[in-house]
């Protein structure tokens with residue numbers, strides 16, 4: 001890494017630096033909404049699932065339709081994702097609408113969480129990772145790699161609802177800042193806030209032993225961004241996957257809508273800070289897709305056809321505002337790692353040749 005940095009300095013001094021290496025991006029945030037399907041992202045609510053029978057909804061059908069049903073796919077998706085469609089897709093790009101000739105997919109052949117988070121953060125799949133309980137990841141992620149560079153060391157952090165991130169990003173080896181699952185957050189210094197938070201952690205009935213609510217994570221995340229000002233950040237929101245596994249389509253839609261709002265809140269918080277304004281790129285994606293039809297939408301993996309299909313959105317100062325991409329070359333989850341590095345002017349593939357190349361369309365505005 002030191003070698004790369006000094007080489008960069010030489011290139012800069014001699015004016016030989018490539019345009020893609022001289023971007024405006026100083027900060028990158030990778031955000032994942034776990035298992036959120038491309039179908040909802042591009043078409044909005046699925047008419048097949050807006051009843052109690054297939055969708056398992058507790059909210060009455062008429063009320064659900066009032067909330068989420070509109071005449072066109074564009075209007076339906078705008079209701080659930082006002083920030084992604086109103087801001088990200090206008091100022092940036094979004095890949096993965098298979099109905100419009102844009103394919104985004106995972107290459108790990110598994111289509112569940114750990115293999116997906118490994119692929120996007122390491123840059124290539126590892127066939128040995130065949131369980132979410134795999135344990136510490138033997139492959140260093142791009143976050144660990146970036147944290148090894150002198151200017152980024154200590155400015156890279158992982159915030160996510162899922163306990164498994166401690167293993168996926170191998171905290172023991174990587175020494176990354178990781179806040180995940182039901183692990184009590186560090187004290188903020190605000191005594192009454194810390195007491196309230198400790199009480200909520202101790203007394204809340206856990207939907208899942210391994211996954212804290214998105215709303216809890218969001219409070220900690222915003223505090224961390226305001227005080228520690230990380231330059232490279234991973235954010236993992238788990239609720240969209242959890243509610244689908246429960247077979248509650250009404251709550252899948254609600255949590256998708258709330259996740260969109262949380263991403264907007266993070267964007268607005270960061271844009272209001274001088275360190276981030278105009279120099280921050282967001283990459284937003286899902287770790288896997290899911291099945292389709294009246295039953296298979298609940299699950300994902302090799303048995304549920306189509307679970308390999310995802311979506312990838314990018315917005316930032318180096319990304320041309322090409323909007324919803326149509327009839328373009330396929331992009332893969334494995335390209336995300338090198339894309340994060342390239343946006344920061346770093347050549348990850350040179351160090352990690354097995355990693356997929358960056359998504360070139362989102363760079364060099």
Ligand SMILES: [Zn+2]
Pocket residue numbers: 035113241242245300
């Ligand atoms: Zn899942």
